[in-house]
Amino acid sequence: MFFDMGPLEVVTLAILAVLLFGPDKLPEIIQNVVGFLRKVREFSDSAKEEIRSELGPEFRDFEFEDLHPKTFVRKHVLDGDSLGLDEIRSALDPRADLAQVADAVREATTESPREPVTPEHVSLTKDAQSGSPAHAAAFDPDAT
Template sequence: MFNDIGPMELVTLVVLAVLIFGPDKLPKLIQDLSNIIRKVRSFSESAKQDIRAELGPEFKDFEFEDLNPKNFVRKQLMDNDDLGLKEIRNSFDLRKDMEEVADAVHGRESAPATTAAGGAVNGSATPDLLKKREKLDPGERPPFDADAT
């Protein structure tokens, strides 16, 4: 609850509380505040129990934390793989697709098929298009990127 309060801020709050309420009333105030917090917690727990009882046995696994949108999305999309999303996600080979597009842009024939690890088959190496080259050869034009213009 108070994760973002630093030590200096905490000391400042204590000093202000002593100055405002005085050292003789401060222990009674802290005790009253702790009793209020206890009552609010017990009220919220009883409300949760009432809601669970009203929902019935089909919602026995219902957690109120799941109502948080982040937790709901994580539980429904990430943990639950009914659609086979992991298999679909793993089937994309972006390196191969990028090489095919680069070859088409430069007018070259398609590169040989690559392995899943990204290495070339039959020992032939394909150039890494994302790697920056040191220098251009004399008379060589720089590569043209249609997406950058």
């Protein structure tokens, strides 16, 4: 009943109701409000039944909630494939093509034998000449 209200707001409204109407009249007012809500609900249910009976037997399963735009689209367009949406989705889905490419790459890599790669010999020791300005890396302060 209180979908958008937190517990603090409900307590605040209860305190305001007690302050405005007093503890003596509050039960009577709550009964009147509940009775009014029941009458409104009965009126709307009878109106729905009257509309269903006037529409005829072919609309016996008609629900008024289906008139909401999101529900209407979900029920008539997305659930039923009368528009060929599954074909369009499958045509635009790149997963099948990517799976074929991945399989082709796997086959190509497993069929060709790999030759061992020999790395070039790199010395990890510091040479005496590396400190000289001739071997220092060129630095351009204007480039940064």
